[in-house]
Each structure stands twice: as structure tokens, then as C-alpha cells.
Amino acid sequence: MELFADRAQAGELLAERLEDVRDPVVLALPRGGVAVALPIARRLGAPLDVLVTRKIGYPPTPELGVGAIAEGGEPVFDHTLLRRLGMTPESVADVVDKERRELARRVLAYRGDRPLPALEGREVIVVxxxxxxxxxxxxxxxxxxxxxxxxxxxxxxxGARETVGSLRQEADEVVVLRTPIDFRAVGQWYEHFDQLTDADVLELLDRARR
Structure with a gap:
């Protein structure tokens, strides 16, 4: 299966599939999602902003996510995984508090005092x-x-096929270009998949506003 050259090219290809969406707000999950979202927002003439999220990691192995939290929302847990690990949401309360603080820091870094765009009654594309x-x-x-x-x-x-299928219950529509059988990690499907910094995110958002 052909790889994406980089996030920008992937965003251009996605934008072609989203041209029927009228007057949307585009919300990108930082950091990597912002680079994908910029071409989409430009093609649709839409405002671009970030929706900051944080993974809630399993304390002994933080890379293993047992849940996540997004600004403006409550923690969402993988209860099946928590039970398998012999844990409850209360078991990771300290991790949730830490990630709330980091989420607040990133919101301040990316948006300052600006609130999220008003979403009520709007078409929203999450990228x-x-x-x-x-x-x-x-x-x-x-x-x-x-x-x-x-x-x-x-x-x-x-995206991983099973994950894409499960998220169809959370959105009105899921637009995904590739669902490979041998999915192991997101980065394997890009020729260039550099880790972005906060400064990169701010530059991309500034380009969107210009």
C-alpha cells in the first residue's frame, strides 16, 4: 500500500473527500493532526483551531493508554482494559490530574485566552x-x-480497521483514506513522520489565520 509523503500530502488527499461539507469548523488534535488539518481548512475556506487531548496512561507503563481526556470533556476510559489490568478509574486519578494540568498548559500555549470556536449548530470536522x-x-x-x-x-x-469501526458510533461520519490489514503504528504509513513541537503547531495555526 502506497505511503503518504507527509502529513501535508495526507491532508490534501483528505480535503478532496470533504469538499461537500459546508461552512465547517475544523478542529485538529495536536500535535500531528494540525499539519493534516491545515490543507483541509484552506481547501474548505474554514477556520482552523486545535482541540487539545491527552492520553491517560497505565502508571507502570505510561505508553499504554487506559483512557484519554479532551478539553471541555470528561475522561473517557477503556473499561475493558482497566478490568483486565485489575484497575478502576479511581486507580488512575493521579494520572488524570497530571494530564489535566498538561492539557491546560497546552491550551494556554496554543490558544492563549481565546475560547474554542462556538460549535453549537455548526458542522465540525475533527482531524x-x-x-x-x-x-x-x-x-x-x-x-x-x-x-x-x-x-x-x-x-x-x-487507521486500524477495528478502531475505525468503533469510532463510527461516535461521529456522524468517519472519513478515512486507508485501513490497512497490517496496521501496527500510524507512523509506518508516512515517508516523513517527524515529531512536531509546540512551536510547529503555533506556526501552522498562524499560517491558517493568514
Whole structure:
């Protein structure tokens, strides 16, 4: 299966699939989702902003996500995984508090005192650079849904098939370009998949405003 050159090219290809969405707000999950979202927002003539999310990690192995939280929303847990690990949401309360603080820091860094755009009654496109477990995307979609938009589309270049299927219950539409059978990690489907910094995110948002 052909790789995406980079996030920008993936965003261009996604934008072609989203041209029928009228007058949307585009919300990107930082950091990588912002680079995918910029070409989409430009093609649709739409405002671009970030929706900050944080993974809630399993304390002994923080890379293992047992849940996630998005700004404006409550923590969303993988209860099946928590039970398998012999844990409850209360077991990771300290992790949730830490991630809330980091989420607040990133919101301040990316948006300053500006609030999220008004979403009630609007078409909203939520963008990320790929879906592995889908925990942060699920938290983001639920936070957006709480703002009562008219319709929510999740747009990603690539995702694990099972994850994409499960997220169809969280959005009105899921637009995904590739769902490979041998999915192992998002980065394997890009030729260039550099880690972005906060400064990169701010530059991309500034380009969107210009």
C-alpha cells in the first residue's frame, strides 16, 4: 500500500473527500493532526483551531493508554482494559490530574485566552494524523458532541480497521483514506513522520489565520 509523503500530502488527499461539507469548523488534535488539518481548512475556506487531548496512561507503563481526556470533556476510559489490568478509574486519578494540568498548559500555549470556536449548530470536522487505539479521538468526539454541533465528521488519513469501526458510533461520519490489514503504528504509513513541537503547531495555526 502506497505511503503518504507527509502529513501535508495526507491532508490534501483528505480535503478532496470533504469538499461537500459546508461552512465547517475544523478542529485538529495536536500535535500531528494540525499539519493534516491545515490543507483541509484552506481547501474548505474554514477556520482552523486545535482541540487539545491527552492520553491517560497505565502508571507502570505510561505508553499504554487506559483512557484519554479532551478539553471541555470528561475522561473517557477503556473499561475493558482497566478490568483486565485489575484497575478502576479511581486507580488512575493521579494520572488524570497530571494530564489535566498538561492539557491546560497546552491550551494556554496554543490558544492563549481565546475560547474554542462556538460549535453549537455548526458542522465540525475533527482531524488527526491517524488512529491506532482511538482513545484520544473518542475523547475529542465526545467533547465536541457535548457542544451540540449540527454534525460531526472525523477525518484521518489512516487507521486500524477495528478502531475505525468503533469510532463510527461516535461521529456522524468517519472519513478515512486507508485501513490497512497490517496496521501496527500510524507512523509506518508516512515517508516523513517527524515529531512536531509546540512551536510547529503555533506556526501552522498562524499560517491558517493568514
Amino acid at each position: 488527526d494524523d491517524g488512529l491506532a487505539t482511538g482513545g484520544t479521538a473518542r475523547a475529542a468526539l465526545r467533547a465536541v458532541a457535548a457542544a451540540k454541533p449540527a454534525r460531526v465528521t472525523l477525518a484521518v488519513p489512516v
